[in-house]
Amino acid sequence: MRARLTSFAEFWPYYVAQHMHPVNRALHFLGTSLAIACLAATVVSPWSLLLVPVAGYGPAWTGHAFFERNRPATFQYPLWSLRGDLRMYLLMWGGRMDEEVLRARAADPLGA
DSSP: OOOOOOOOHHHHHHHHHTOSHEEEEEHHHHHHHHHHHHHHHTTTGGGGGGGHHHHHHHHHHIIIIIIIIIIIIIGGGHHHHHHHHHHHHHHHHTTOOOHHHHHHHHHHOOOO
């Protein structure tokens, strides 16, 4: 059993290791984009706020279930997971997330 992580700096490599499959990362990107769109839509309809979790987590959890075949970090570390999602989203926008994945693979080549 993994020891409980105590900082986001410790959490980030774990988070990256849970998001190695490119389709999973793409689904997270889609989900985060949809969640942001739903947040923006609250200007027109406050009911859009109800769609934020479905829009964000639906694609992401699909990626974990069918591509990573692991349990989303959200269940154990909800706030750090959200922060990780946003960091990954920004890194993907900048074309730098693949560097993080390569760094995680180099640090733990067996995925243990």
